[in-house]
Amino acid sequence: MKSRLSDIEIAQSTDLKPIAEVARQLSIDDEELECFGCTKAKISLKIFERLKDKPDGKVILVTSINPTPAGEGKSTVTVGLSQALWQAGRQSIVALREPSLGPTMGLKGGAAGGGYAQVLPMDDINLHFTGDMHAITSANNALAAFIDNHIHQGNELNIDIRKIVWKRTLDLNDRALRETVIALGGKANGFPREDGFDITVASEIMAVLCLATDLDDLKKRLAAMIVAYTADQKPVTVEMLGVQGALALLLKDAIKPNLVQTIEGTPALVHGGPFANIAHGANSLIATKMAAKLADYVVTEAGFGADLGAEKFMHIKTRAGGFTPGAVVIVATVRALKMHGGASAEDLKKEGLEPLKKGIENLEKHIETISAFGLPYVVAVNRFVHDTEKELETVLGWCRDHGHPAALCNVWEEGGKGGLDLAKEVIHVLENKDHQFSYLYELTDSVEDKLAKVSRIVYGAEGVKLTEKAKKQLQEIKKNGLGNLPVCVAKTQYSLSDDPEKTGRPKDFFITVRELKPSAGAGFIVALTGSILTMPGLPKRPAALQMDVDENGRAKGLF
Structure with missing residues (x-):
């Protein structure tokens, strides 16, 4: 077992490859690379012209169950899977969002993966990066x-x-x-x-x-x-x-994707960072499409659970980009499932099979959502240190009994090696499972129908209700010819419903849309629900309280 250093200690003990060497793994020409020091670079959009006739690689979307304070490690699994694919002899690029300083200094700390499945230089990526x-x-x-x-x-x-x-x-x-x-x-x-x-x-x-x-x-x-x-x-x-x-x-330079590397020296594109509970929650389309031209496999993520990030990825990003994911990975953890089953944070270190079995209902709903899009999937059970063998087997056994492909994942501690079983399952479904991708609604559907279909099929709600304010805004949206845009629901990430207290798999509820805002440039209609805010506040003890810089300019406390 590797020593349990903090994420930033692991990152700072890693010798990074020169970024030009990382670029050469992808056959990127020197004139297509714009370096920011030795370990970061932007890639010129001119590369698309050179690679226009090259077939696209397969896109693997990583999503998860509804997050809890216990954490799921979705970004860590995303990075670790890409590293594992390289170890399995497959050329892969991980494509992630850029972290926001708000959550970095607020509740979450750094957001570039973790343990031995990180993108580096972690401190730069979490702070000002390439601007x-x-x-x-x-x-x-x-x-x-x-x-x-x-x-x-x-x-x-x-x-x-x-x-x-x-x-x-x-x-x-x-x-x-x-x-x-x-x-x-x-x-x-x-x-x-x-x-x-x-x-x-x-x-x-x-x-x-x-x-x-x-x-x-x-x-x-x-x-x-x-x-x-x-x-x-x-x-x-x-x-x-x-x-x-x-x-x-x-924005002429900001539009160019950023090339960095994982802790194992494999390539990573980190570019763009829309919130998933407010916006569409996926990295830039340009970075994803560029990665698909450069590698055989693209491992990317969508923010929060499948009810938010994955749904918007399908309905908004794939429509804008004209592509289809090849497979989806659904990340779950024993401890988060226990919380969805009613366990308290204080009990997570104790074995708890009953709340775990109850919490699996949340995983089940997200599997149903991905299936509704017609996509093959693999459940990644992301291992944490206090998980017991009985608990892990409970989740994996449930998956086997219900015919859901699944694999145990331990990339935080073991890097790519800890994701080899997951990589094998993903390769298998990519190469052996036929799929018929389809949207859950058509752009020609009314805005009300789009919202109703997402609410019923993805959230498991009875339907959707619009406030009087939202109804007036909807009439203006229709009058201005914007009714054919997809919807982008701003909703709490902690629940399938619009109430963060309703964990697990709630039933007999409606989604209430309090406000509708057209984002005509982005190409979607934002539907605000619950108490979602577009300017978050800091928690009682912000992560920034742990942050510092030593006399040599090395960052401390970024997790």
Whole structure:
């Protein structure tokens, strides 16, 4: 057994390959690589032209059960599976989202995998990395300034200042900025109005960057974003302000995927980071499609459980990219299943077969969801140190009894070696299981039907209810010709329902949509449910309290 060092201690004890050497594993030409020091690089989009005739590799999506405070290790499994595929003799790239500083310094700490299944350099990736988050924040806030300046300079577009829907952003958790008043101090400072901030990863510009197929598509999507409405409720777009070119200029480097490496020196693309309980929760489409041109297998993840990340991956990302996943991995842990079965956090270190058996209902629902899309899958039982053999066998035995392919996974402790059984199962379903991928709704369905189908099939709800406010917004969406967009439900990650307290597999409930917001540039309609916030707050004891830097500039406390 390897010593139980912290994630950052493991990362800092690893000798990294020069990034040019990692690129050579994928036959990336030197002129296609833009290095940020020795261990990070961006890849030019020109590579698509060179590789246009090369067949795409197979995409493996990693999702999970509903998360709990016990943790599932989905990112760790994603990285470990890619490492295991290399050990099994298959060329693979792991494609992940970029961590947000908000969760990094808030509740979760670092978010680049863990143990011996990490992407490196972990401290850089979790902090400023190559500046993508800053570029998105700058573009977002530049647009906010352009809107206020347009109004101050005469308001040619007749924007109703009470109907400006574009918020400023910050890539931190800061509850004090959710609701603000701006432009105080007299006429020279503009027109006073209520405003607010979103976290950067919840911004539409983040979603636009992650769903764009190239620079031209990025400009078109930026131009289509709705920023305000006129007094007679007509939408005002970025194109009407004429600043889509300026925004694209700020994003011209951020659109290029970032190449790094795993702890075993295998390639990783880390690019884009939309929240999954607010936005669509997947890394950039460009990075996924580039990885598919560069390797035989692409292992990527979607945020949180299959009810959020995987559903949006299927309905939003694959539609935008015109591709189909080859297989899905559903991550589950004994301890999280026990919590879904009613066990308390204090009891997780004790054997608990009864709550475990009850909690398996949550896993069962997510398997049903992936099956509804017609995709083959493998259950990855991610091992934690306090799991007993009886508990592990309970989950694996249930999978066997019900005909669900499954494998035990121990990549945190053993790296790729600990994921070889999972890799073999994934390769088997990829090469031997036929599938007929299908969406759960058509774009021509009404918005109400789309929401109802997702609620019933994915969440297990009786149906969906719209508040009066949402009903009014829906009429405006239809009037503006946006009813054919897919829906992106903003919902708690902790439950299949919109109530975070209803764990396991709740029954006899409805999903209540309190607000509908068109994201015309990203190409979806956001449906806000429950108490989901687009600017999170910090917990009582933020992860930042453990963070520091030593006299040599080495990061400490990033988990």
